[in-house]
Amino acid sequence: MPQHDVLVIGAGLAGQRAALAAAEEGGSIGILSKVHPVRSHSNAAQGGINAALDAEDSWESHAFDTVKGSDYLGDQDAIEIMCREAPDELLTLEHLGVTFHRDETGHLGKRAFGGASAARTYYVADITGQAILHVLYEQLMKHDEVYRYEEWFTTALVQDEDGRMAGAVTRNIRDGSMELFAAKTVILATGGNGQVYTPTTNALICTGDGIAMAYRIGAPLMDMEMVQYHPTTLAGLGLLITEGARGEGAQLYNAEGDRFMEKYAPNKMELASRDVVSRAEQTEINEGRGFEDGTVALDITVVPRKRIHEALREIVNVGRDFAGVDITNEPIHIKPGNHYVMGGVKTDTNGLTSIPGLYAAGECACVSVHGGNRLGANSLLDTLVFGRRAGEHAARAGKSLGMPDPSTAVLRDEEERIAKVVAREGSGRRVAELRAELGSTMDKYCAVFRDEDGLRTALETVRRLKEEAETVALDDKGSIFNQDVLAALELQFMIENAEAIVLSAIERRESRGAQYRTDFPERNDDDWLKHINVAVNGSEPEISYSEVTLTQWEPEERKY
Amino acid sequence: MADYTLKIRRFNPESGDAAYWQDFGIDLPPERSVLDGILQAKDREDASIGIRCSCRAAICGSCGVRINGKSRLACNTRIGEAAAEAAASNGGAVVVEPMGNMPVLKDLIVDMDAVHWKKVQRVVPWLLPEGPPPDREYLVPAEAMIDVTQSMACIHCGVCVSACLSLEVDPDFIGPAALAKAYRFVGDPRDGATEERLADLAEDPHGIYDCTHCFACIEVCPKDVAPMSQIMRLRRRATDDFEIKDRNNGYGHEQAFTTLIEKYGTLHEAQLLPRSFGDGSLLKSQISPHGLKNLIPAAPTAIRGLVSGKVSPRKALTHPKLPDQNQVRRIFKQIESKDERLELNLYIVGEAGEGEPEEQVGKEGVE
Numbered sequence: 001m002p003q004h005d006v007l008v009i010g011a012g013l014a015g016q017r018a019a020l021a022a023a024e025e026g027g028s029i030g031i032l033s034k035v036h037p038v039r040s041h042s043n044a045a046q047g048g049i050n051a052a053l054d055a056e057d058s059w060e061s062h063a064f065d066t067v068k069g070s071d072y073l074g075d076q077d078a079i080e081i082m083c084r085e086a087p088d089e090l091l092t093l094e095h096l097g098v099t100f101h102r103d104e105t106g107h108l109g110k111r112a113f114g115g116a117s118a119a120r121t122y123y124v125a126d127i128t129g130q131a132i133l134h135v136l137y138e139q140l141m142k143h144d145e146v147y148r149y150e151e152w153f154t155t156a157l158v159q160d161e162d163g164r165m166a167g168a169v170t171r172n173i174r175d176g177s178m179e180l181f182a183a184k185t186v187i188l189a190t191g192g193n194g195q196v197y198t199p200t201t202n203a204l205i206c207t208g209d210g211i212a213m214a215y216r217i218g219a220p221l222m223d224m225e226m227v228q229y230h231p232t233t234l235a236g237l238g239l240l241i242t243e244g245a246r247g248e249g250a251q252l253y254n255a256e257g258d259r260f261m262e263k264y265a266p267n268k269m270e271l272a273s274r275d276v277v278s279r280a281e282q283t284e285i286n287e288g289r290g291f292e293d294g295t296v297a298l299d300i301t302v303v304p305r306k307r308i309h310e311a312l313r314e315i316v317n318v319g320r321d322f323a324g325v326d327i328t329n330e331p332i333h334i335k336p337g338n339h340y341v342m343g344g345v346k347t348d349t350n351g352l353t354s355i356p357g358l359y360a361a362g363e364c365a366c367v368s369v370h371g372g373n374r375l376g377a378n379s380l381l382d383t384l385v386f387g388r389r390a391g392e393h394a395a396r397a398g399k400s401l402g403m404p405d406p407s408t409a410v411l412r413d414e415e416e417r418i419a420k421v422v423a424r425e426g427s428g429r430r431v432a433e434l435r436a437e438l439g440s441t442m443d444k445y446c447a448v449f450r451d452e453d454g455l456r457t458a459l460e461t462v463r464r465l466k467e468e469a470e471t472v473a474l475d476d477k478g479s480i481f482n483q484d485v486l487a488a489l490e491l492q493f494m495i496e497n498a499e500a501i502v503l504s505a506i507e508r509r510e511s512r513g514a515q516y517r518t519d520f521p522e523r524n525d526d527d528w529l530k531h532i533n534v535a536v537n538g539s540e541p542e543i544s545y546s547e548v549t550l551t552q553w554e555p556e557e558r559k560y
Numbered sequence: 561m562a563d564y565t566l567k568i569r570r571f572n573p574e575s576g577d578a579a580y581w582q583d584f585g586i587d588l589p590p591e592r593s594v595l596d597g598i599l600q601a602k603d604r605e606d607a608s609i610g611i612r613c614s615c616r617a618a619i620c621g622s623c624g625v626r627i628n629g630k631s632r633l634a635c636n637t638r639i640g641e642a643a644a645e646a647a648a649s650n651g652g653a654v655v656v657e658p659m660g661n662m663p664v665l666k667d668l669i670v671d672m673d674a675v676h677w678k679k680v681q682r683v684v685p686w687l688l689p690e691g692p693p694p695d696r697e698y699l700v701p702a703e704a705m706i707d708v709t710q711s712m713a714c715i716h717c718g719v720c721v722s723a724c725l726s727l728e729v730d731p732d733f734i735g736p737a738a739l740a741k742a743y744r745f746v747g748d749p750r751d752g753a754t755e756e757r758l759a760d761l762a763e764d765p766h767g768i769y770d771c772t773h774c775f776a777c778i779e780v781c782p783k784d785v786a787p788m789s790q791i792m793r794l795r796r797r798a799t800d801d802f803e804i805k806d807r808n809n810g811y812g813h814e815q816a817f818t819t820l821i822e823k824y825g826t827l828h829e830a831q832l833l834p835r836s837f838g839d840g841s842l843l844k845s846q847i848s849p850h851g852l853k854n855l856i857p858a859a860p861t862a863i864r865g866l867v868s869g870k871v872s873p874r875k876a877l878t879h880p881k882l883p884d885q886n887q888v889r890r891i892f893k894q895i896e897s898k899d900e901r902l903e904l905n906l907y908i909v910g911e912a913g914e915g916e917p918e919e920q921v922g923k924e925g926v927e
Contacts, residue, residue: 035612036672038716039620094697097687097750099709102702109702124709130619131712138686150673174665203614239617310706313713317783318617321636324591432603476608478574481666484607 001406004030004147005398006391007168007183009154009210012040013129013380014362014387015189016136018351021391022187023146027398030181032149032170034205034486037137041191041203042383045129046242046314047113048121049093049380051086054110057118059083066378067553069115069273070342070371071513072529073223076551078349078367082378085385090122093384098135099124101311111311112247115273115375115560126242126314129380152179153486155414157186157213157358158406165357166404169414173486176479178418180411184398185357187390188214188345189383192363193497195490197338197447198439199238201230207490208497210364214345215496219353220535220544222366223343224497225504226514228374229448231277233337235295239322241315241334243376246270248311250300252281253331254289260296265560272560275373275514278336282448285335295333336448340379341497342370342514343504346533346546351390357397361390368531371548372513421474422485428471431487435494438465442498446505451519455506462498469495499541500534507532507543525555563587564643566597568609569657570667579664582606583653590640594654595623597639598668610667618782621715624722625668626657631722631780659722661731675731676718679738683761687745690752700749707903711744714785720777732766736777736787739768743790746797758798762806768794769810793903800901805839809854815840822892825882830871833858 006022008015011033019031033040052062063083067074094100094108100122103109113121124131140146151173158180160166167182190210194202215221231252232241246252252270254260264280265272272280281296290296300308300315305328308316312327319327344366351359351367362383369382441461445454469491476484510524511517531546562585571579584601595613602609611634612622618636625634628645634656642654662670689698720736727733734742742761745751761767768791777787795814798804805811816835820828831842837854838845845851865871882888 035614035620035622039612039614039622041615041620043619043715044615044617091693091697095689095693097745097748099705099712099744099748100697102700102705104702106699106701108697124712125706127709127713130715131709134712134716135687141681142686203620204616205614237616314619317636321618430603431607475606478572478608480572480574481610481669482608483602483610487607 001180001182002030002147003182003403004028005184006030006187006394007032007181007185008187008189008391009168010040010189010191010362010364011037011148011150012042012189012191012362012383013133013136014383015187016133016140017384017387018187018189018361018391018394019146020136020139020143021388022395023143025392025395027145027395029146029395030149030183031140031146032152032154032168032181034151034153034173034209036150037140037148038134039205040133041206042133042380043130044201044203044240045380046126046240047244047247048111048123048128048377049090049132049384050113050116050120050375050377051090051122051381052083052118052120053087053090053108053122054118054120057120059086061117062086062120064553065116066369066375068558069373069375070369071275071373071523071558072525072553072555073226073368073371073513073531073548075368075371075549076553077549078369080551081349082369082381082385086381089381089384089388093132093135096135096139098132101125111244112271113376114243114246114271114277115268116271121247121377123244123311125310126244126312132380132384153489154209154213155418155489156410157217158410159217159355160404160406163356164404165355166406169411171418173481176482178411178415180406180408182404182406184401184403185359185394187351187394188358188360188364189362189387190364192341193494194338194341195435196438196494196498196501197227197442198436199233199236199443200338200439201233201238201240202338207494208364209490209493210360211344211500212493212496214353214355214358214360215500215534215536217355218535218537219355219358220346220533221343221500222346222531222533222546223368223371223504224341224500224534225508225532226342226370226372227338227446227501228274228340228342228514229278229336230339231274231281231336232298232334233339234318234323235293235333235335237322238337239318240339241298241318241332242312243274245298245300245303245312245315248303248307250298250303252277253297253299254284255291255296256289258289260284260289268560273373273375275516276560278448279516281336291333293333295335297331298334299331300327301329301331338443338447340374341501342366342368342372342374343501349389350393351386352393359390359394361387372515418485418489421488422477422482424471424473426471426473428473429468431472431474431484431491434465434468434472435487435491438462438494438498442501446502449516449518450505451517452506455502459499459502459506462495462502466495466499503534503541503543504532529555563589564597564639565653566594566601567653567655568598568601568667570609571664572666586639588639590643591638593635594627594637594639594642594656595634597654598634598656610669612669619715621717624659624717624719626659626722628655631659631719633717633719633782636782659718661722661724661727662718670718672718676716676721676735676737679735680716680741682734683738683742684757685741685745687748687751688753689750698750704747704749708744708747710785711740711747711790713783714740715783717782719780719782720787723776723780725774725776726770726772730766730770733770734761734764734766736771736791739771739794740785740787740790743794746794754797755802755804758794758802759804759806761794762798762804762808762810765808767808768798769806769808769813796901809836812836812839822889823881824879825885825888826879828879830876831879
């Protein structure tokens with residue numbers, strides 16, 4: 001049985017940062033990932049990372065922008081921590097070797113981003129996430145005390161009799177063997193759940209595994225109704241065009257040639273927060289001022305060509321390869337598309353969940369710093385600051401604990417459960433069909449605009465799919481790289497994520513941030529300035545509430 | 561009737577059977593990707609087809625395969641274009657097989673750890689700064705950061721590793737991707753081990769001089785990293801900037817090559833080898849112990865060339881200069897008179913053939 005002081009599940013930015021921070025504290029660290037770490041979805045974060053590093057800028061300004069962006073649902077104590085620690089985290093990354101853009105004096109250069117009152121987004125061309133991910137992986141290759149388990153799929157979290165974390169059961173994808181890992185503390189860093197929606201900007205691996213595994217053992221999920229639709233995604237495929245494009249000056253037009261953001265956000269225009277821009281676009285499209293393919297146009301040609309090649313190179317490629325459009329010459333058609341889940345496993349500001357010894361960081365966690373709407377370039381910051389804090393805290397907490405001896409019964413149960421899925425014969429629907437139905441249902445009823453009837457329909461469908469997922473038949477009966485069984489397990493994770501999202505969206509009878517209820521179109525601070533939590537208690541999910549932490553910013557009307 | 565046919569190379573190590581080909585009919589518009597085609601086959605017909613994939617947008621680097629024999633990412637290869645290529649052969653079926661130069665684990669999945677990642681680990685792939693970090697950021701030229709960003713853009717998909725001809729001959733060659741990774745540190749002004757890194761890669765018999773300059777990696781790279789260009793820059797830094805005289809005679813070979821071209825305009829092949837052992841000088845190769853040590857074992861090859869008639873004594877002794885040899889010398893003078901070496905980097909100059917000519921000739925100071 002492999003044993004580690006800290007076991008990190010997921011090796012994107014949050015997971016790798018947590019592992020490195022834990023390693024600095026000493027002890028043995030294991031990091032498990034269902035894909036090779038550099039394949040993680042953190043790669044897709046193009047635009048940059050926010051930090052109030054400049055003397056003229058202040059962490060308070062960054063924090064206020066974040067609070068306002070969250071539509072006052074973000075916890076202000078957590079937001080203060082994130083924004084205060086941002087400059088140090090940025091400099092740490094720079095010292096480790098991230099090739100951040102420089103200005104002509106050789107200092108770190110920055111760009112403007114949505115919802116921000118100052119340009120404070122630091123970047124590497126438009127491959128910021130990739131550059132940071134690869135540099136952290138360089139550090140992992142350097143650290144001998146971090147054991148990497150690449151292409152291991154975690155199926156269940158394991159507790160001792162007292163309910164304390166004791167480890168995890170995982171499947172080695174390469175040979176199909178199952179292994180029980182013992183660990184004093186476990187950090188979930190499994191990323192988001194965008195695959196619950198079709199289309200989505202998220203990679204195929206973003207199936208909410210960690211969120212579902214924590215949910216199964218009773219950890220409350222918070223703010224799950226807050227699902228961000230990014231304003232600029234390609235129709236059909238859902239691929240992302242970075243907000244950096246608008247940061248560099250790109251403009252939005254409807255089919256009639258109007259720069260419609262003048263109506264919705266006369267001050268910030270295209271750089272209003274994402275929920276505001278997405279809602280504006282969807283309104284234009286719904287009211288018949290979009291193009292025939294259900295889109296509006298993003299005009300990047302106003303940005304100087306040299307600057308495009310230097311700073312937006314990746315989206316030149318995306319436009320050319322995936323839309324057949326030369327963005328330096330003509331506008332590209334875009335629409336709002338699923339992008340990010342603000343909610344996740346409820347944690348404190350050290351990443352600790354309600355389960356002793358279980359931590360969560362990054363998109364799978366909800367601290368909550370993003371509240372109702374995440375600002376662009378705050379997600380990288382969230383993964384790094386709270387990944388580091390979780391890693392440090394978990395490693396320190398483990399020092400006073402003995403190595404747990406988790407029961408091998410859990411391993412046997414999991415082996416049996418998965419063997420049954422593999423062996424299942426029968427007439428059930430295919431995994432891919434169920435996944436497609438789930439995705440289109442969520443995109444139809446639980447997207448930019450929502451109402452009670454649609455959400456109830458979605459809930460019914462999700463619950464039916466939950467039953468159907470128990471009967472899917474598999475083609476692959478083998479052990480080596482059986483991706484078929486992994487897809488079946490991921491489908492179950494996704495359905496549980498979807499259920500939590502829809503239940504929370506039904507519960508919140510107001511409009512705030514990414515949740516816009518056409519049947520409750522106003523924000524209602526009197527009744528709903530609070531977090532919604534969903535947890536399974538016994539078998540049925542139950543809703544509860546928790547307070548929003550306010551420190552220095554009273555809720556006020558939100559205008560951009 | 562399906563729009564396209566994918567002919568996929570299947571291999572299941574558990575079955576005990578040899579690899580075989582299987583055809584799948586695909587219904588997709590031509591602008592969709594080969595990956596979308598493979599996923600459709602998985603979704604509709606056979607979910608046991610093994611392929612790594614995740615982002616669908618050429619960012620994660622998971623889905624490197626060979627399509628119609630060419631190494632590339634399945635997600636940014638359009639199925640319509642692949643079918644058009646295949647129209648001449650295979651009855652129009654798009655042939656998909658695993659990448660080369662790496663062991664196959666299952667179907668389209670190869671063992672990248674055993675080859676690619678081992679080589680990356682070989683180049684000491686982390687920053688080695690000199691002394692403790694500054695209080696704030698390191699102050700470095702903007703161009704230097706943009707320059708190494710071309711190497712940072714590598715997504716480690718392995719497509720260049722698959723296409724590399726040198727690796728096919730010498731599996732120990734460090735290879736295009738790992739050497740591009742090495743340049744990311746050599747070109748980074750924050751790194752304090754530039755000379756050590758260059759000496760290490762120059763002295764390794766499977767290092768920077770093992771590349772045969774065939775351009776295959778540049779052609780297939782989906783991210784315009786141009787690995788071979790990074791290897792050539794490592795060489796120029798090793799020779800020009802640090803004058804590292806390596807035991808592989810990489811330095812001597814470069815000196816010999818340029819000396820001969822400057823002198824004759826075309827390559828005097830009979831002198832190339834001897835001059836290589838003398839750092840470019842014919843005389844030095846015959847009197848220095850290092851030159852002699854290398855020259856003597858090469859003698860049988862020279863004799864075989866003479867006996868077989870591949871080299872004639874007249875050709876070996878005389879080599880005509882180009883009629884316009886002065887023009888070649890002028891080019892040498894022109895280039896050598898510049899303070900900075902001119903280097904192409906897509907991140908700085910944009911793509912060739914575009915307007916805005918004043919921005920086309922970007923330059924990058926190496927120092």
